[in-house]
Amino acid sequence: MVLMEAQMAAVYPIGPVYNQVTNSLKPRCFAxxxxxxxxxxxxxxxVLSNEGLIHIYYRCFNIPLMPFQSRGLIESIQEQCPxxxxxxxxxxxxxxxLIVTMLIKQGKxxxxxxxxxxxxxxxxxxxxDEMIPYSSLKRKPDQTVELTDEAIGSLRxxxxxxxxxxxxxxxxxxETAPERPWNEAPYKYAVEKTSNGGLSLEAFLSLWSLMTLLDPARxxxxxxxxxxxxxxxxxVHVTRRRELDRKEKNSERKVVQCFVFGPKNAGKSALLNGFIGRPYDDDNRNVLADERYAVNMVGNSGLTGDAKKTLVMKEIPYQEDGLWLTNEALASCDVAIFVYDSSxxxxxxxxIDLLAEVSTISKDAGLEFPCLMVAAKMDLDSFPMAIQESTRATQGIxxxxxxxxxxxLGEFDNLFRKILTAAEHxxxxVTKKD
Known part of the structure; x- marks a missing residue:
């Protein structure tokens, strides 16, 4: 008998579902x-109707719960909790x-x-694991997972x-999930909150797109x-391979990932902040060693496809001793921009050195993608011959x-739409081969 009780306690434990000290459901059980x-x-x-209660019982135990039995349960609950x-x-x-009084407290x-x-x-x-269709997430390194229109409609x-x-x-x-998925990096600071600390619909959908891009199973x-x-x-659906996009000279991805390269103090963090509508701060910079993300929806007028697409900006931390980017990481890049302080x-x-380094690595791996140069801090005086030198260098490659x-100044010269245009074509x- 003792052995049987021990086996039952192991197979049907009370610990994960109920706190016997506070006499309350555990958070995950509640969810x-x-x-x-x-x-x-x-x-x-x-409101769970009489029929709904019958359906739950039959689904779980394959035994019909008679209507008078379900009504009796509801009447019993009404007496305990009007x-x-x-x-x-x-x-x-x-x-x-019902769960606590009829099941847990009765030892069922x-x-x-x-x-x-x-x-x-x-x-x-x-x-x-068997509840999550992992097979629908299978992809090559240069493919991504996106939410379908049906899923976006459900989220709306x-x-x-x-x-x-x-x-x-x-x-x-x-409350129906085991944890809150966006309380930590990279999601916590990837969008700007509303004045009351909440999320707009666009920010909400943008975070879902970001999570689907980075961790589709989650x-x-x-x-x-x-x-x-x-x-x-x-x-969800898996996008076409990037190598096919290049051959077809067109990409229909609805979520575009842009890698943001640049030396220290070039203005990368300020750019990401401006992208999500965060106020400018002279001292605001990414002091973290980890990559930082910013995500927003961008008007797509003038391009084929949807009115808006989701743009993910990924700031790549500057390393004095060179880049540490794997081929798999580069395979997820749709467009790369190289930011510099124009003064x-x-x-x-x-x-320019970073551009050459990234281009060489990506070409050697067969992972070419569009590249754009961004002259930041145009509110300052440019260094001598800046326009001539930058024009000559970019035209040369x-x-x-x-x-x-x-x-x-909040002036971005349609940069974000230009990134989408580059991703679409x-x-x-793409930098010229040597």
Missing amino acids: ALKRIFEIYARDNDY EGVKENGLTLDGFLV LKTLWTMLRTFGYNKDLRLA RTYNRFDNLGPQMMESLF SLEYFIYICHPDDPSSA DEFSWKRS GIETPIPISSK PHLC
């Missing part, structure tokens, strides 16, 4: 149960009271774990459930948590003359 509730209650104003019943159905509070942990595992949860109360509807996606609403949005997992798709594989001749020369910008703005 899982809320997701199960929403799957069957979302089409009924988030606010847990609405329009003859269970609210989320009522559903959770096998029933609870059967329910959790039926809905795809593993022992850590995350979705099990999810966002619109909330009047204002401020910090508290963000917490509510991800993105798909969290999409399942909050959008409850019938077919998760329909939420500093050394900055210009170092930027077959790319456009430097694009003048001033992050301090990947055979242009």
Whole structure:
């Protein structure tokens, strides 16, 4: 008997689901149960009807729950928690009271774990691997994963459930997930917050696109948590290989990744801040050794395709001893820009050296991509012969003359649209071979 009880405790543990000290559900168990509730209650104003309760029971145990039995459960909850019943159905509070009083407190942990595992949860109360269609994410290094229009529509509807996606609403949005996915780098500072610390719709969708680009498996997992798709594989698609884009002289990617190179103090961090609408700060620079991302949606007027695309700017930290970029990292680059301080001749020369170094590495690896030069800090006086020298150098290697910008003045000369144009025509703005 003791051995059997020990085996039951190991297979159906109480630790991950319930805190016996505070007499409350553990956060991940709460998230899982809320997701199960929403799957069957979302089409009924988030009230779990008598029929919904019957469907959950049958799905988990393959045994029909008779209508009078489900009504009896609802009536029992109404006696214990009047606010847990609405329009003859269970609210989320009522559903959770049902789980705690009818299952956990009565020691029916096998029933609870059967329910959790039926809905795809593993022992850590995350979705099990078999619930995530990894096969739909298979790709070559020069391919990326993007959200489909169907997935973006689902995310828009999810966002619109909330009047204002401020910090508290963000917490509510991800209550069906085991953690909040954007609380740390590279997502935490990749978009600008609204005045109340929340996210605009564009920032919200941009972060999803960034997560799908960098970690598609995690993105798909969290999409399942909050959008409850019938077919998760329909939420993503793999883009065409870049080498085919170059051959076809056209790219239809909706998410473009731009690598931002440049020497120290060239203005890279200020450029990324300006890109997401963050106020200019003379002292604001990326002091981290790690790569930094900024993501936003950019108007695409004048180009074929969508009205807006998502542009991901990736700042590459400057290294005095040379670049440490793997072929796999370079394969994810759609466009590279090389930023220099237009008032500093050394900055210009170092930027040209970086361009030559990156071009050589990428060509040797068969990973050519468009390159643009960006003359930053145009609010300062240019170094002598700057225009003539930069024009001669860029024309000599077959790319456009430097694009003048001033992050301090908020003047970017359509830089971000020009990056999209370069990405859309990947055979242009490629440095000439020696």
